[in-house]
Amino acid sequence: MSKTNLTRRGVLKSGAVAGAGVALPTIFTASSAAAYTNEPTGASVTLGFNVPQTGPYADEGADELRAYELAVEHLNGGGDGGMLNTFSSKELKGDGILGKKVEFVTGDTQTKSDAARASAKSMIEKDGAVMITGGSSSGVAIAVQGLCQEAGVIFMAGLTHSNDTTGKDKKANGFRHFFNGYMSGAALAPVLKGLYGDDRKAYHLTADYTWGWTQQESIAAATEALGWETVNNVLTPLASTDFSSYIAPVLNSGADVLVLNHYGGNMVNSLTNAVQFGLREAQANGKNFEIVVPLFSRLMARGAGENIKGILGSTNWHWSLQDEGSKAFVKSFGTKYGFPPSQAAHTTYCQTLLYADACQRAGTFNPCGVAEALEGFEFDGLGNGKTLYRAEDHQCFKDVLVVKGKENPTSEFDLLEVVEVTPAAQVTYDPEHPMFAGGQLGSCNPGA
């Protein structure tokens, strides 16, 4: 038998030990003296770049990291200065941020919320990062944004296109430069009407997570407003690599447009499957069958190769833009890496500059001061024309590009042509729009 020597004294003793154990942590609750989380005290300031280095969005992650390194180089006065020279705010002098040299740590999000948060936590707790940026998936971005809000550091979202990031999951410490699903829908709809008419039946394949859901909702709403009909919406797991079983039923569904709410490696695979099934040549309801990819990037276009030709989509930025900011960025990125940057690289580069500039203008790294400097900030010269960081939801409002896969590319990078530049006013929405309602920014949290 087991030894069960329960005596009165024994119970009392163990009770006292347990009590002491429970009471013990209370002596550690005193908070430290710093005014905010990870206040930089030395000659340098550390930023945390948290990007996917493995998983379906690894290509985007690698390009984001290149852009971050370029931005840090420019902030520290290296290179040709890139968009620092064209940026409308002239606070940054190339001597770091507030005179402190910019250093950075990197982490791998693996496109998983758990891993991304663990990585961000170690950057904040171990490396003393005062700002976290990155993410190529809205699920990850929302998870990390929540963490940064709790920990009291600023989160500058990278490539995240879900309405929720600045909609129902918006946070006071989180900021997004990238556009979103609603904007894609608003920009695409008029072009779709012009090219394909107002009597179409759409079939949606949607990545099964926050980004897919909100983009599908946005595109369906925008196209239904034109008079289109949404035949079906099928959710596909993010980890899928073969979509043939999802594509097969499309032709017999009565639909004549296939909308692929997929991104990165998913989109490359699903588009390839769709083309293999002969959807491009097919006829339905007496019309040519069409494929639309609402969120496009050059990296995806490269992955999809020939299949991308003539397919419509929207994008945040494209390297062929001819404004001064874009030209300067493409030039310094190309000089350093030998190829033009993607939209993911562009948005992360801008976010780093915007953060640095906000610190400079606020005169502090305190998240509350930085947030105040970013809210309602109007700027120009970062490649998208005049842009506003709206205070109500921390979303940037700028022009959106509608692009098409180029029929006759002149080089391996020249894969997309800009069909239309949709002005910011056309994609602006009310902060209380039903697709974005339900969340609150809360108040800024400086931690400590």
Place this chain on the structure above:
Amino acid sequence: MLGLGKKDASLLLVVVALTMLAPFILNPFPSDSGMAQFNAGYPDLMQRFVIFGIFAIGFNILFGLTGYLSFGHAAFLGVGSYSAVWMFKLLSMNILPAIILSVIIAGLFSLLIGWVSLRRTGIYFSILTLAFAQMSFALAYSVLTPLTNGETGLQVTLDDPRILGVSATADGSIPVTNLFGLEMRSAYDMIVGPWTFTFSVGYYVCAIVMIAAFYLSIRIFRSPFGMMLRAIKSNQTRMNYTGLNPKPYTLAAFVISGMYAGLAGGLMASMDPLAGAERMQWTASGEVVLMTILGGVGTLIGPILGAGMIKYFENIFSKINDGVLHTWFSFLPDGIENFMVAVIHPFVGKGWHLTLGLIFMLVVTFLPGGLVEGGQRIAKALRKKDKDDDGKSPSTEPAE
């Protein structure tokens, strides 16, 4: 002491000392030195050490004692996390009800899975548990999305009811997890010269829970019930012939280890209120098997050591990128520097799995009893005399 033999009591005291002093032990390098890279004494990682320690201790009760290799234990961890987050959403941000619920739900879930899977033994049992875990993972990703929030992961939000707490604090942010007002996130930094030691409340809560879990596991190992489980491992057919039905014992062991996993999941959610489906994936189940084998199957402290080792590699070695390597070897001439970096590069950063795999291979080949056997051999060599083992599993039993 506490109904333990002298040897077990001193082992328990060692574990208590190690966990309580962990902030010092894990931060041996001054924070401004180049070696600070190897410091592991920050709250998030320390919490992971003890939480995965609990997970591995529980797994060892099943695998180490009965020899049943479950390949689906992560499912219970995931279920525990989801239950805890739902408790934060619906009831309050106090971690106690959350942890209790996660242990109960994981227990019920493991009863169900164990009841089905334990009809088979050996590889068939492993495959059944693996199938169940992958099924839970796939369900959490797809049809159970209303319950799990799918890919995004279940999170607490500002508009959750939290009937015993507040939906939002006075300044409009989400309340943080606490134990009767004691915030899990709060920490105290002690600065001694160039060293910084961080004492985090969350870590100490986890550590105390782990010590309790460890104590319980010692009692189970030394009990008649534990003896019965060992009998199942050594020869189940013989047990059947002597008229004993092993099924209730294995099922009990399975449920207990499932509850340990649920406890670990609940604690994980308490430290960071988010639950993602990846926690249930088969790689997570495989990880706990590795931890247990690396540390020493069937030994008391082995799983804790294994968990610590794997989490250390995952979080510290994976952070060493080329930039760091170049600063290490910057004293060498350029050519040799680049050569050294190229040689080491595959083993650190993204390649940390490779280093871990090599170590795992070496341990299994040369130290079948895991790190514990390594420790015993060193101790033996130092003392130069045989010490008799008081029934602790002999060190040469290979992993099954």
